[in-house]
Amino acid sequence: MENIKSYVQQHKDRFINELIELLKIPSVSADTAYCQDVIDTAEAVKVSLEKAGCDHVEICETAGYPIVYGEKIIDPNLPTVLVYGHYDVQPADPIELWTSPPFEPVIKKTDIHPEGAIFARGACDDKGQMYMHVKAFEYMIQSNTLPCNVKFMIEGEEEVGSVNLKTFVENNVEKLKNDVILISDTGMISNQQPSITTGLRGLSYVEVEVTGPNRDLHSGLYGGAVANPINILAKMIASLHDENNHITIPGFYDNVEELSLEERAEMAKAPFNLDNYKKALDLKDVYGETGYVTNERNSIRPTLDVNGIWGGYTGEGAKTVIASQAFAKISMRLVPNQEWENITELFTKHFMSLAPAGVTVKVKPHHGGQGYVTPIDSIGYKAANMAYTETFGVPAIPVRSGGSIPIVALFEKELKSKTILMGFGLDSDAIHSPNEHFGIFNYLKGIETIPLFYKYFVELSK
Ligand code: BES
Numbered sequence: 253m254e255n256i257k258s259y260v261q262q263h264k265d266r267f268i269n270e271l272i273e274l275l276k277i278p279s280v281s282a283d284t285a286y287c288q289d290v291i292d293t294a295e296a297v298k299v300s301l302e303k304a305g306c307d308h309v310e311i312c313e314t315a316g317y318p319i320v321y322g323e324k325i326i327d328p329n330l331p332t333v334l335v336y337g338h339y340d341v342q343p344a345d346p347i348e349l350w351t352s353p354p355f356e357p358v359i360k361k362t363d364i365h366p367e368g369a370i371f372a373r374g375a376c377d378d379k380g381q382m383y384m385h386v387k388a389f390e391y392m393i394q395s396n397t398l399p400c401n402v403k404f405m406i407e408g409e410e411e412v413g414s415v416n417l418k419t420f421v422e423n424n425v426e427k428l429k430n431d432v433i434l435i436s437d438t439g440m441i442s443n444q445q446p447s448i449t450t451g452l453r454g455l456s457y458v459e460v461e462v463t464g465p466n467r468d469l470h471s472g473l474y475g476g477a478v479a480n481p482i483n484i485l486a487k488m489i490a491s492l493h494d495e496n497n498h499i500t501i502p503g504f505y506d507n508v509e510e511l512s513l514e515e516r517a518e519m520a521k522a523p524f525n526l527d528n529y530k531k532a533l534d535l536k537d538v539y540g541e542t543g544y545v546t547n548e549r550n551s552i553r554p555t556l557d558v559n560g561i562w563g564g565y566t567g568e569g570a571k572t573v574i575a576s577q578a579f580a581k582i583s584m585r586l587v588p589n590q591e592w593e594n595i596t597e598l599f600t601k602h603f604m605s606l607a608p609a610g611v612t613v614k615v616k617p618h619h620g621g622q623g624y625v626t627p628i629d630s631i632g633y634k635a636a637n638m639a640y641t642e643t644f645g646v647p648a649i650p651v652r653s654g655g656s657i658p659i660v661a662l663f664e665k666e667l668k669s670k671t672i673l674m675g676f677g678l679d680s681d682a683i684h685s686p687n688e689h690f691g692i693f694n695y696l697k698g699i700e701t702i703p704l705f706y707k708y709f710v711e712l713s714k
Pocket residue numbers: 377378410411412413414437438439452455653654655656657658
């Protein structure tokens with residue numbers, strides 16, 4: 253594979269420009285205003301797979317946005333790698349905090365990315381990381397080094413819960429049959445220290461609604477005499493954590509797997525600097541569950557967070573009013589063995605029970621998914637580690653991530669294969685935040701590393 257480095261050097265400007273074109277299409281799956289753009293992005297992904305050398309590419313319609321499926325089958329007796337990624341992106345707002353428009357990609361240098369990084373929504377999550385696979389595949393076709401079969405499944409609804417992908421996978425088990433699933437939609441420790449994600453948290457996402465009086469009221473005439481839905485909601489939410497930041501929902505921790513002290517000591521070996529962590533976020537101190545350190549709080553422990561809260565008057569100046577209703581969006585990050593549907597039920601039951609008689613409460617489940625952990629002794633993990641070792645000069649460290657890709661657990665259940673999470677993003681790349689970016693170094697390194705995964709996976713499978 254000497255050639256991959258030179259191939260990347262020779263074609264890097266084109267690789268960057270192609271990604272920039274893809275990033276210009278605002279494929280925001282959460283907002284129907286971008287419906288046509290999401291569909292156009294699927295088409296662009298399809299064309300890119302055809303150009304890179306897939307034999308057969310199709311747009312698979314779903315009840316929502318389409319799934320792009322492509323394949324190159326060279327020999328049915330050889331192993332098959334299934335590449336999953338997503339072409340949809342998170343909403344760009346708050347737009348005023350972007351230093352350049354989210355869908356007008358530009359390359360800027362940063363302290364962490366002295367070679368430059370592409371700034372755009374989706375640059376890292378996940379268009380940039382997904383496209384590394386298309387370009388790595390292009391290289392293997394051009395150099396005649398593709399050692400096995402490849403299937404691509406690129407969806408457009410990851411950021412809204414992959415509801416239709418679930419149905420697609422359940423209905424296409426034979427078509428999607430594979431020996432390993434390869435995903436680049438996570439991060440790594442740093443550009444000097446690669447890591448392989450061995451765990452993802454599950455998710456339960458709900459919306460709550462508290463209703464008091466049947467109309468907004470004068471807060472002088474009625475204040476003190478009726479329940480204020482916003483006060484009540486704030487109180488209910490505050491009671492969901494105790495003084496140790498444990499979640500108070502009965503049964504919430506029942507199935508949580510406690511890691512052994514050995515496992516926790518192993519985790520503590522991963523490089524992490526609390527001062528730098530605080531500095532990067534302009535925080536005086538961190539905050540979280542008693543008895544656990546930061547790297548545990550955001551990976552092996554379940555959490556509950558309000559993602560948004562609204563109601564009443566938020567316009568200019570002051571309006572004296574008791575709102576009729578208050579709302580919040582709440583997510584719970586779950587760890588393996590917690591069943592997301594069960595947690596949603598436990599939350600609902602408990603939250604309803606917190607309401608005083610002066611209000612009515614509704615809980616609307618949004619979406620969810622199971623967590624995932626993958627062993628480090630599989631062929632896939634070993635192949636990934638060999639690939640990173642070769643391109644970075646040091647072995648990768650296994651790390652459990654706090655993020656979620658709910659469909660990964662379903663892949664294992666339906667397709668019976670392990671997923672290898674080869675992420676090339678950095679925490680500082682600001683995914684889901686204003687000024688998301690993806691390092692040019694990371695993008696090109698990803699393209700270099702992926703063909704080595706294929707090579708070693710096939711070698712180790714023999
Ligand atoms: N790529 C992310 C998940 C991720 C990022 C995992 C970094 C590990 C490290 C994915 O696109 C994402 O944002 N997932 C959502 C869940 C989804 C159901 C909306 C998340 O984690 O909030």
